[in-house]
Each structure stands twice: as structure tokens, then as C-alpha cells.
Amino acid sequence: MKGLAEALQKRRHDGLYRSRRVVSTAQQPELVVDGKRVIAFCSNDYLGLANHPEVVEAMQRAAGNYGVGSGAAHLITGHSNSHHRLEEALAEYTGRSRALLFSTGYMANIGVISALLKQGDRLFEDRLNHASLLDAGQLTRARMQRYRHADPESLRSQLKGSEQGQALIATDGVFSMDGDLAPLPSLVELARRHQAWLMVDDAHGLGVLGEEGGGVLSHFDLDSDDVPILMGTLGKGFGTYGAFVAGSEELIETLIQHARSYIYTTAPPAALAEATLVSLRLARQETWRRERLQDLIARFRQSVRQIGLPLLDSMTPIQPILAGSSQQAVAWSRLLEKQGVLVSAIRPPTVPDGSARLRITLSANHTDRQLDRLLDALSTLPLVVE
Secondary structure, eight states: THHHHHHHHHHHHTOOOOOOOOOOSSSEEEEETTTEEEEEEOOOOTTTTOOOHHHHHHHHHHHHHOSSOOOOOOIIIIHHHHHHHHHHHHHHHHHHEEEEEEHHHHHHHHHHHHHHHTTOOOOEETOOOOOOHHHHHHSSSSSEEOOOOHHHHHHHHHTOOSSSSEEEEEEEETTTTOOOOHHHHHHHHHHHHTEEEEEOOOTTTTTTTTTGOOOOHHHTTTOOOOOSEEEESSSTTSSSSSSSEEEEHHHHHHHHHHHHHHTTOOOHHHHHHHHHHHHHHHHHOOOHHHHHHHHHHHHHHHHHHHHHHOOOOOOSSSSEEEEEEEHHHHHHHEEEEEEEEEEEEEETTTTTTTTEEEEEETTOOOOHHHHHHHHHTTTOSSSSSE
């Protein structure tokens, strides 16, 4: 097709070309990727539950009972007893009246914003929100404004300048590329003052932060009155797949009636819901996983500062090392892979121009020896790549 080849070649030249990797082992710290054994530091399986034997066994047993497909959308014949029990468990876990399962976090964010906002309403988003929240803003007929990253004063000025229609503030809880936290207490205060709804995408906080892994809201001691709309994913801290929205009875019923990404898609397999019920229990009960993560994070940060690499400020398992240019990020990633360490190079448009980075993620399943391998490899990186 005319023009595509040239555009792809330019993308390669600019260091922005993406390629898929083929993994031939279960998700775990040591993988076989493209036929080569590596230690992976780029998975979101923060608690190490993706290949947990109890989770695997639950999914295998449920597949024997329910098959491998749900057959239809939730509103037809796809909503099983397993889905319903998982929604009830997620509602109890988050301290809310109801929860609603979505197939992906992307679909959940698009579903919420498109269902709640109409023409004449206002949407306010952090500039570094996940692409799914930003895309939801592009698709809604409401007016979207983006405030400076984690800057309540920037949001305050925007809220003051527009008072018509319903207002919704949407933010990541943990920002997926920087690892920092949204200033939620300040956002709660602003939402109340301006009678706005507040929505938090806590994909990277649930399971990892707070008591029992309650996420960024637990970390800040906030509840459903403070943040009425909570979105969480199941494929990160919980190690399975899918997403959910938790909130009031009225919110969930509104989404069932109007969220197109919920209504018009096949429900996930019941076996997946059964596996997630087990992983949710493990994530809540096995506190050593969060303790192990904090130990790894502290040791990693101290060592990288000694190496002298530009490490961004983060208390989460997401530990970005700033490279600057896309070319340098890619070169660093390739140098690490030659030493058997897999770390992804994150480049625009995922991050702003000039802020390409290595996005290192830690898992409770990483051993001290594996962390040593990563640190040894990082110590060989040149600060400037020719």
C-alpha cells in the first residue's frame, strides 16, 4: 500500500520501530524469548501469580467443568456463576457495593467515560494518563482538557474556567511509565469543591500497594466516598487477565445499560474467573509478596544510584531509567539482552519526546541472584551510546 513502506522505514530510522517477541515458556522471571534464555525485568506480574500452581490448577479444573469459551456476551448467556462470584469478591475487596467485569482495562476505561459523559460535559485528564483513558477522551463527545502531570494547581485552574455540564476527573493511580503516584488527596478535594466525579485507574497499584494490596486508595487511606469510580486490571498484580470497575449500585447499573465495550463483546471464559478468585485470595493473604517487592525496590534503587544512571523517583515495582533519546534506549536494551537480561525500551509516543527510557519492573518472584545479574548488566551501560 502506497506510503506505508516509507513510513515504516522512517520509524526504524527514528528508533521507534516495535517488534514482537515470541515467548516459549510460562510467565516467570526466567523466560525463553526468541529461542534464547533470559531473565526478564519487564513483566507486570508484580506478585508472581501468573504461573502460581494453585491459580493454574483452578483454571484447569474450571475449564473441565465449564469449557474454554463463554459463548456470548454477559447480557446474553455469557455471564456465569463464576463471573458473578468474582464480581462479588472484587466489590468486597474494594469496599464497594458492586463490581463489573470487563474483558480488558482498555475496554473498561472507554466504557466508563463513554457511558457517563455526553455532549456539553467536561473531562479532565492528567497529561501522562494511560493511552486507554486518553483515547476514551478522544471518543467521548464531552470536552476533554489535559492538566499538567500530577499538578493539582493546573487542574484547579481548568476547573475554575469551565462550570457547565457534569465534570469527570480521570487519572492513573500509579503512572505506568514513571511509577509515581497521582496526588489523590488533592484531587479528592478538588473534585468535591467543584462537584466533579473522580475516576482512578489503579491498574498498577492494586495487589501491590496498601493493606492487603488494596492499591493506591488504601495507600492514601481513601474510600468510595472519596473516589466513586475505581478501575482495576487483573493481568498485573493478580496475574490473570481482564479488568473491572467498582462503585455504587447506580454506577454499575448505568454501565450495564450504556457501556458499549461491555454490552457488545463476548464475556471472558468462566475458567479465567475461577483462576482470578484464587489469585485474589493469594494476593490478599500472602503479605510476604508485597514485603519482598519493597525489599527488592529498596536494594535496586540504592544500587542504581551508586552506578550513576538517571533513575526516576518511584516507590513502586516500576523503576524507569531515563535514556533521553529513543536510539539510546534501544541501544541500552540491546546491550542488556546480550548479557541475558531482558528490559524493554520505552519510546514515544508511549512517553513524551526526549524521555525514552528503560522500564524496569520487579516481581516478588525475582531472586537476589537475578537482581544481581540485572545490576551487573546495568553497571556496564555507557552513559552515551554512539
